[in-house]
Amino acid sequence: MRKICRKALPKAEAGKLRTEQTNANAKLAGKTLDVQKEWKRARQNKPLKVAFDTLLGMAGNRERCMYCGDSQGTDIEHFWPKNTYPKKMFRWNNLLLGCTACGRDHKGTRFPLDAGKKPLLIDPTKDDPWLFLDFDPMTGNFSARYDALGNPAPKGAKTVEVLALDRREALASGHQKAYKHISKLISEAAATSTADATTLISGLKEVDEYGILGWCFRGAGINEPPMSSLRSAHPAIWAKCVKAFKNS
Template identity: 35%
Template sequence: MRKINREAVGLDRRIELHKRAAKVSSYTEARVEWKRYRATVGAKALIGCLERMAGSRKRCVYCCDSRSSDIDHFKPVALDYRVAFQWKNFILICPECNRFKGSKFDLSDTGDPLLINPTEIDPWDHLIIDVETGVIAPRFSGGDFDLRGDYTLQVIAPINDEATVEGRRRTAEKYLELASLAAIEGDSKNARRAFKKAVRYDEFGLASWFAFREGSLEADFRQLRDNCPPLWRRFCVLACKQSLNSLGN
């Protein structure tokens, strides 16, 4: 999973969504109106905005392996028809993740969604990764697993699909190799270029894991930080830009 930032939509798009929402008063009406809306020019513009949010390769924000092509209502319309035309409720994900998600939407004791919304929450606040295997797991604290992390992994099973895990593992391995070499070679032009390329083509959002999370404690990255502070700072800047969704767009 990876954090993405929601773009603002223009006034004309917001007005159109508001008008559509005003027409519906039931789940059935919402489904009919949504189908009509999807065929409009305005919907195509909205999809374009969601695609920009997903990045140039339009990878699914959940599994990060498949191409995003489905507009998902984060809070299912089946549970609340009023969210059918709310911009903040739209997210672009792949068909497989969408199929697994369906209308699953459990709430915590405080009424907050247990499913991670990557447009509002940094998934790494609730998840961890084993860089040797590429497997993602919920954080463990206070004697129990993180509720959001645990629930999200149960619902969106493709996150730990075998092929997805392998891609994530290879990406982590690439970062560790670069850190190991750069710690020895220093802040060279080639090292900077290699890190920039790795972050640009990192479709799993692992740069921020290695820069700001437990990944920074890996031996290769500790060595990089200690032996080559300028290059470490450059990598952290790249990771920050990636988390802000400014690379690859």
């Protein structure tokens, strides 16, 4: 899972989405809101088309789903599900790019909250996924990150459970392949006295299809080889990589 930087919508479309939300709220108060119908109608209009294009731009060159990073992002996904939380259905901050498998098959209307009513799902536009997730290079699966006391991060555990990030074979094998390339480049740099940060960084960017560099350079992976070897062999290169991948 990749950290995503949310862009601003153009002013005109942002204003129109706010109006859509105001109108939806009024219908909700009058008990006449049909969420599906309202969304279907609005989805044909320019503000949501611009929102979709903006989400595609935020998702990077490959335009992948913001949850799994694997399949093509095909539609607007509501982080807070629109049927349960219609007051957020047109809120720009609630809109992500999702694939059918994540949005429909796995997440659906599931949206676990903690005792303080805060989401127990990672929002990649607000959270750093690698504070909550861990990666296993052997299996290619994601799991919850454990804290120093040995407790799994609740948000990581629920995200893995809801999105089935430990039960999707194609996803795991994609992670394994990407990590193999990443690991090779880092090992080679760690073993070479003439290693060059710029070359390493551009090579890593090219092979990081799933945002695993976040795990390598700021997540639990920093203490695993070959990352630990790079850090001790070339501290300056390590620091440049950490900086380069702080938003990966």
